[in-house]
Amino acid sequence: MGSAERKGRERAERERRITAAARAIAEREGWSAVTIRRLADEIEYSQPVLYSHFENRDAIVTAVAIEGFGELAKALHKAAHRSADRRKAIESVATSYLAFARQHPALYQAMFTLPTGLHFAEADTKPELKEGFAALAAVVSPSRSDVEAATETFWAALHGLAELERSGRIRRSARDERIALLVRGFLDS
Amino acid sequence: MGSAERKGRERAERERRITAAARAIAEREGWSAVTIRRLADEIEYSQPVLYSHFENRDAIVTAVAIEGFGELAKALHKAAHRSADRRKAIESVATSYLAFARQHPALYQAMFTLPTGLHFAEADTKPELKEGFAALAAVVSPSRSDVEAATETFWAALHGLAELERSGRIRRSARDERIALLVRGFLDS
DNA sequence: TACGTAATCTAGCATTGCTAGATTATCAAG
DNA sequence: CTTGATAATCTAGCAATGCTAGATTACGTA
Numbered sequence: 001m002g003s004a005e006r007k008g009r010e011r012a013e014r015e016r017r018i019t020a021a022a023r024a025i026a027e028r029e030g031w032s033a034v035t036i037r038r039l040a041d042e043i044e045y046s047q048p049v050l051y052s053h054f055e056n057r058d059a060i061v062t063a064v065a066i067e068g069f070g071e072l073a074k075a076l077h078k079a080a081h082r083s084a085d086r087r088k089a090i091e092s093v094a095t096s097y098l099a100f101a102r103q104h105p106a107l108y109q110a111m112f113t114l115p116t117g118l119h120f121a122e123a124d125t126k127p128e129l130k131e132g133f134a135a136l137a138a139v140v141s142p143s144r145s146d147v148e149a150a151t152e153t154f155w156a157a158l159h160g161l162a163e164l165e166r167s168g169r170i171r172r173s174a175r176d177e178r179i180a181l182l183v184r185g186f187l188d189s
Numbered sequence: 190m191g192s193a194e195r196k197g198r199e200r201a202e203r204e205r206r207i208t209a210a211a212r213a214i215a216e217r218e219g220w221s222a223v224t225i226r227r228l229a230d231e232i233e234y235s236q237p238v239l240y241s242h243f244e245n246r247d248a249i250v251t252a253v254a255i256e257g258f259g260e261l262a263k264a265l266h267k268a269a270h271r272s273a274d275r276r277k278a279i280e281s282v283a284t285s286y287l288a289f290a291r292q293h294p295a296l297y298q299a300m301f302t303l304p305t306g307l308h309f310a311e312a313d314t315k316p317e318l319k320e321g322f323a324a325l326a327a328v329v330s331p332s333r334s335d336v337e338a339a340t341e342t343f344w345a346a347l348h349g350l351a352e353l354e355r356s357g358r359i360r361r362s363a364r365d366e367r368i369a370l371l372v373r374g375f376l377d378s
Numbered sequence: 379t380a381c382g383t384a385a386t387c388t389a390g391c392a393t394t395g396c397t398a399g400a401t402t403a404t405c406a407a408g
Numbered sequence: 409c410t411t412g413a414t415a416a417t418c419t420a421g422c423a424a425t426g427c428t429a430g431a432t433t434a435c436g437t438a
Contacts, residue, residue: 035424037424045387048427049385051426051428052385057427113352119356120357120359152359152360152363153371155349156367157349158349163345164348167301169308169309171337171341177338181335182342182374185375224393224394225395237397240397241416245395
């Protein structure tokens with residue numbers, strides 16, 4: 001009687017479709033267009049069904065955000081291994097980070113500026129969240145004693161650049177110049 | 190017949206009360222508690238009156254944000270002149286910036302993460318927005334040729350630190366250590 | 379086949395931003 | 409002082425939102 005397993009699979013698949021729809025709509029029309037009714041339409045179920053998968057709307061945003069952290073971690077890991085030269089590796093990671101934020105603005109927004117209740121540097125931190133941090137740490141400066149603080153600072157700089165660029169508060173034209181400055185600041189151990 | 194002037198003053202005063210109420214409620218209970226009905230109650234007028242002052246809710250947030258940029262600029266200017274030593278000046282500015290973000294979280298949110306349609310580095314940039322940038326620029330490195338890019342990068346780092354700290358994604362305990370790292374990165378011209 | 383449970387839906391509540399149209403206050407002209 | 413036009417303000421309501429109680433249907437089991 002594998003019907004329970006089948007139901008489980010179908011449930012998981014439906015949940016996947018919910019987050020996928022949320023992400024797609026958000027990326028196309030912004031998060032304010034992601035309404036429960038709209039998602040219900042998209043998956044061809046009634047609204048209450050969504051609440052059997054997620055506690056509330058924010059939980060859907062959170063699910064998308066976690067997905068995003070996984071993808072960002074993968075991208076950063078890849079970028080970190082593109083060169084053996086430390087300077088080039090840092091630069092590659094920085095460029096990748098900013099490209100990720102630029103190419104998935106709604107996803108990035110879910111990860112960092114929408115209320116999700118996701119925390120780091122705490123006991124219940126999800127693995128997806130830790131991996132990205134690890135990829136940054138690996139490239140910052142494996143030798144220095146203050147790896148964690150240095151990684152946090154590097155991450156903050158990248159996040160700030162991503163945010164200020166997205167909101168049109170720093171010049172898009174000077175992106176490379178800023179990356180160069182940032183990388184230089186993190187080179188001299 | 191100075192009644193027109195009196196009406197103008199009363200109107201301005203009412204507008205001031207609207208933004209003040211919005212800011213106070215936001216700082217106490219978060220921006221989601223700032224509803225038009227609530228503000229109308231607070232100023233003891235009906236809801237439509239608010240729309241004779243602001244086009245919509247976002248415009249009220251924007252007004253508060255501009256107020257915030259003015260105050261931040263003042264704080265940074267003051268911090269920049271606290272020491273003649275460049276290293277100490279930078280450090281003072283960085284510390285002030287982060288303290289400002291920490292002490293007025295809702296205000297800072299209005300300035301940077303809520304949709305306001307405020308831009309920089311553009312023609313219609315408001316003076317309040319430019320002044321803060323100028324205070325940062327003054328301290329970064331008046332000698333180097335790339336002042337603007339350096340200032341943007343410094344600003345981004347500060348903004349990133351403020352945001353990641355607020356959302357609990359970097360350790361509060363390591364704040365000073367991160368500031369030290371940041372300042373060192375921006376010292377060697 | 380009948381029953382009990384789980385899955386799903388219909389219908390609705392309260393709250394939101396915003397607005398049309400009615401009502402009241404204001405003030406110059408007669 | 410009265411009148412009438414204009415400006416200021418309010419009442420009442422719309423459509424959309426997140427969310428949920430209670431009815432209905434589907435489904436596996438005895």
